Amino acid sequence: MEKQVRETIDDVFDRLVEIRRDFHRHPELGLAEFRTADKIEEYLSEWGVESLGRVNETSVVGMVTGRKKGPIIGVRADIDALPIQQKNNHGYQSLNPGRMHACGHDVHTTIALGTAYVLHQLRDGLTGGVKFFFQQAEETVGGAKAMVEAGVLDDPYVNHVLGLHVCPELEVGKVAIKYGAAYASSDTITIDVRGRRAHGASPQDGVDAVVMASNVVMALQTLVSRRISPLDSVVLTFGQIEGGEAHNVVASHVRLHGTMRSLCPDVRRTMKQQMFRMVSDLVNAYGGGVALSIQAGYDSFTNDEKVTAVVEAVAKKALGEESVILAKTPRLGVEDFAYFAKERPSTYYRLGVANRDKGIGCPLHHEGFDVDEEAIRHGVLIQVMSVLALLAEAGDAHD
Numbered sequence: 001m002e003k004q005v006r007e008t009i010d011d012v013f014d015r016l017v018e019i020r021r022d023f024h025r026h027p028e029l030g031l032a033e034f035r036t037a038d039k040i041e042e043y044l045s046e047w048g049v050e051s052l053g054r055v056n057e058t059s060v061v062g063m064v065t066g067r068k069k070g071p072i073i074g075v076r077a078d079i080d081a082l083p084i085q086q087k088n089n090h091g092y093q094s095l096n097p098g099r100m101h102a103c104g105h106d107v108h109t110t111i112a113l114g115t116a117y118v119l120h121q122l123r124d125g126l127t128g129g130v131k132f133f134f135q136q137a138e139e140t141v142g143g144a145k146a147m148v149e150a151g152v153l154d155d156p157y158v159n160h161v162l163g164l165h166v167c168p169e170l171e172v173g174k175v176a177i178k179y180g181a182a183y184a185s186s187d188t189i190t191i192d193v194r195g196r197r198a199h200g201a202s203p204q205d206g207v208d209a210v211v212m213a214s215n216v217v218m219a220l221q222t223l224v225s226r227r228i229s230p231l232d233s234v235v236l237t238f239g240q241i242e243g244g245e246a247h248n249v250v251a252s253h254v255r256l257h258g259t260m261r262s263l264c265p266d267v268r269r270t271m272k273q274q275m276f277r278m279v280s281d282l283v284n285a286y287g288g289g290v291a292l293s294i295q296a297g298y299d300s301f302t303n304d305e306k307v308t309a310v311v312e313a314v315a316k317k318a319l320g321e322e323s324v325i326l327a328k329t330p331r332l333g334v335e336d337f338a339y340f341a342k343e344r345p346s347t348y349y350r351l352g353v354a355n356r357d358k359g360i361g362c363p364l365h366h367e368g369f370d371v372d373e374e375a376i377r378h379g380v381l382i383q384v385m386s387v388l389a390l391l392a393e394a395g396d397a398h399d
Contacts, residue, residue, distance in 0.1 A: 130387055194291075234261065235260065
């Protein structure tokens with residue numbers, strides 16, 4: 001079967017490169033991926049792959065159905081770009097000013113399309129099917145959540161979901177697999193500290209919001225070091241401070257903006273509770289007032305052990321054992337694949353795209369980001385073979 005899959009990928013590979021470059025030339029931001037969604041549906045239709053419609057106007061759902069009933073495997077690709085002005089010039093740079101596929105979602109979309117193409121050719125031999133989630137707005141509002149809430153994991157019921165992300169830290173031809181905790185949750189923190197204005201020469205007449213805010217920042221760091229176990233991962237960062245009227249005036253208002261990342265839901269909940277208590281007590285002790293708001297971002301997620309083991313085995317067979325890296329630590333970045341992984345046993349891995357000999361190696365979200373397009377071939381191969389392995393494993397269990 002793998003030989004047939006490789007041959008089918010070879011047949012369509014040049015077309016996939018053209019498709020990726022077209023997406024790269026026409027990047028669109030989250031919730032505005034109208035051309036991208038149109039093109040996805042155009043390719044699915046051209047290849048005979050069923051489209052199940054859209055979610056929130058620009059997320060597209062596709063379906064390949066086997067001749068025999070069986071489990072359904074999901075394949076997810078995010079499709080949005082970033083508000084970055086592209087600086088590199090490789091012949092297919094962005095035509096949309098201030099927009100760029102600097103996170104590789106054009107590659108993710110192309111790999112998912114290639115996977116759909118190949119599996120459609122194999123549909124007569126499939127027991128079960130494959131659902132494709134071309135998802136909007138990963139970089140902004142979390143389009144995965146809207147898809148899940150719209151019921152894309154049901155009717156037909158999806159058993160597992162596969163996801164991947166390009167990785168410029170790895171050379172093309174390599175992948176990184178992570179068992180267990182994979183990505184952190186995120187929360188946006190806003191703290192408004194209010195005091196009383198006074199002349200800088202008479203601080204006793206005021207309540208200094210700058211002093212209170214400074215103490216808040218320093219005190220909150222002790223939550224991480226003294227209220228959370230050293231064995232649990234949590235990061236609290238305040239990256240923006242606004243406030244004050246003049247250099248010689250005791251400030252009456254300071255606003256702090258920050259972010260919290262954690263891997264464990266219990267730690268996340270504890271940090272929020274302790275944060276409200278500490279900030280309130282501290283500012284009240286100074287005679288000031290405070291308002292704290294925490295806006296929840298994406299959830300953390302854990303890769304399912306069994307699904308991850310299937311992808312690891314497939315990747316080692318496809319690329320060679322030496323090309324598969326087992327990541328030891330999770331990332332404290334965020335990824336809205338979490339909404340799929342929360343609902344179904346799933347896994348998410350990283351696909352090498354760097355090629356130092358070709359000068360390809362800029363980090364994600366960089367104005368010079370690019371990929372070695374051979375990664376598309378590897379990504380399609382791993383996704384297709386992982387789907388086939390999961391379908392076969394589920395079928396064996398049913399027998």
